Every structure is written in C-alpha cells, then in structure tokens.
Amino acid sequence: MNTDGIAPEVRSILDAARSRGGGGDRLSVDPRSLADAFAAAEADGRVPLVAEVKPTSPTTEGERTDDPVALAREMVAGGAAALSVLTEPDHFGGSPETLERVRAAVDVPVLRKDFVLDEAGLDVVAADVILLIARFVGDDLADLVAAARDRGFQVLVETHTREEVEAAVAAGADVVGVNNRDLAELDVDLGTFERVAPAVPEGVTLIAESGVTTTDDVRRMRRAGADALLVGSAIMDGNVRENTHRLTHARE
Numbered sequence: 001m002n003t004d005g006i007a008p009e010v011r012s013i014l015d016a017a018r019s020r021g022g023g024g025d026r027l028s029v030d031p032r033s034l035a036d037a038f039a040a041a042e043a044d045g046r047v048p049l050v051a052e053v054k055p056t057s058p059t060t061e062g063e064r065t066d067d068p069v070a071l072a073r074e075m076v077a078g079g080a081a082a083l084s085v086l087t088e089p090d091h092f093g094g095s096p097e098t099l100e101r102v103r104a105a106v107d108v109p110v111l112r113k114d115f116v117l118d119e120a121g122l123d124v125v126a127a128d129v130i131l132l133i134a135r136f137v138g139d140d141l142a143d144l145v146a147a148a149r150d151r152g153f154q155v156l157v158e159t160h161t162r163e164e165v166e167a168a169v170a171a172g173a174d175v176v177g178v179n180n181r182d183l184a185e186l187d188v189d190l191g192t193f194e195r196v197a198p199a200v201p202e203g204v205t206l207i208a209e210s211g212v213t214t215t216d217d218v219r220r221m222r223r224a225g226a227d228a229l230l231v232g233s234a235i236m237d238g239n240v241r242e243n244t245h246r247l248t249h250a251r252e
C-alpha cells in the first residue's frame with residue numbers, strides 16, 4: 001500500500017485497522033439492492049442519497065451520542081435511499097454491532113463504512129454494500145472485489161483520482177465513489193468530483209462522497225454526473241430528519 005504523504009490521522013486509522021485484524025467465519029450475505037433503492041428514490045422525485053451514521057471523525061469536533069438506530073430511522077424518514085454506517089471504533093465511534101442493529105431496524109440497503117485492507121476484513125459483519133478504498137487496497141483490489149462479491153456483498157470502490165477510477169473499473173467495479181476528501185491532507189474540495197467524474201464510464205453507478213453541505217452542493221454534484229451522494233457530517237449536525245429531507249429534495 002502506498003501511504004506516502006498520508007495524514008497522521010489516516011496512518012493511525014490504518015494502523016488500528018491492521019491491529020484489529022479480521023472477522024471470524026466467512027460471511028454469506030443476502031443483500032438489498034442498491035441500484036433498486038436509487039431507482040426508487042429517482043422515481044419518487046428524491047435525490048438518491050446515502051446518509052451516513054457518523055458519530056465522530058478525525059475532522060469533527062465532539063461526538064454525537066444519540067442512539068444510532070434512532071438516527072438511522074430519522075434518515076430514512078427524511079428520504080435517504082440507503083444508509084452508510086461507520087464500523088470503525090477508534091476514530092469514528094462506530095462498531096459492527098451498531099451496523100447490525102441499524103440494518104435490522106430499517107429496510108434500505110446499508111453500506112459498511114470501514115477501512116478494509118484484506119480478505120479477512122470482509123468477514124466482520126453482514127451488510128448490503130461494502131466499501132473498498134482503492135488507495136489503501138492497491139494491487140489487491142480485483143481480488144478483494146471478487147472476494148466481497150463471492151460473499152454476496154455489493155461493492156463500492158472509493159477513488160480520489162482518475163488513475164484510481166481506471167484501477168477500479170479494471171478491477172470490475174460497477175459502483176464507484178469519488179471522495180472529495182483528500183485522505184492525504186484531509187481537506188475537502190468539491191472540484192475533485194468535477195475533475196474525476198468524466199473518467200467514470202457510462203453504466204457505472206457514480207457516487208459523490210464527502211463535503212456536500214448545502215442544496216447547492218447537491219445540485220452541483222448532480223450536474224457533474226453524480227447518480228447518488230454520500231453525506232455524513234451535514235446530516236449529523238442538527239436535526240437529522242430535516243437535514244436529510246432538505247438534501248434529498250434539492251432537485252434542479
């Protein structure tokens with residue numbers, strides 16, 4: 001893995017992921033369809049949005065300690081097509097148990113948001129979609145995509161550059177995220193999505209991740225080609241249902 005120039009907080013996240021290791025028995029998942037959830041949102045006039053249960057993060061002050069299940073239900077009530085649940089405990093306040101509880105409480109697809117580095121890292125908790133970050137998985141990406149699909153997961157491959165998009169597509173990804181947050185510097189620039197999105201081929205579901213705060217941001221990402229958006233902080237800050245409703249109804 002190339003960790004040159006990576007922010008100290010992210011090095012710490014990766015060290016913690018390595019020391020936690022993987023899960024136990026090989027998982028077999030019967031997933032809720034992400035594509036169907038996005039299509040249903042579109043048909044209903046909502047912007048397809050993956051709302052993230054994100055109690056804290058290295059770039060957030062404080063921690064939101066409300067029951068994650070209650071937050072998740074509010075996100076769905078606000079129109080979220082799918083949810084993302086952090087399972088990283090040391091820097092994001094998440095846990096596999098939280099994801100299990102949330103997934104049992106809602107009927108939309110649930111993404112496991114964590115820093116999976118190897119095949120054992122897939123077998124921690126069942127989810128409908130699993131995140132693989134191209135930068136951290138490197139040459140193992142194709143094998144990990146296949147291993148995740150063998151278990152039944154849908155796979156979101158996160159990228160930040162055109163080169164990573166090419167690697168993701170070569171690895172067979174059919175859902176690609178472009179993260180506006182640079183994991184080297186931790187700064188956020190919505191221009192990243194605008195620059196990188198044209199490298200994503202037709203037919204690949206494209207998700208704009210991070211830094212979306214306002215309804216103008218939603219429209220900007222949609223104009224740049226986002227099929228869906230993944231939003232954490234802007235939803236977690238304040239009334240979760242109202243925040244989700246505002247962003248899911250930010251149509252042109």
Ligand SMILES: O=C(O)c1ccccc1NCC(=O)[C@H](O)[C@H](O)COP(=O)(O)O
Binds near residue numbers: 052209
């Ligand atoms: O959010 C962080 O501070 C962070 C720091 C280091 C590595 C990853 C980080 N975030 C992971 C994410 O991808 C975001 O939680 C997700 O895209 C939502 O972003 P936002 O809407 O900006 O909260």
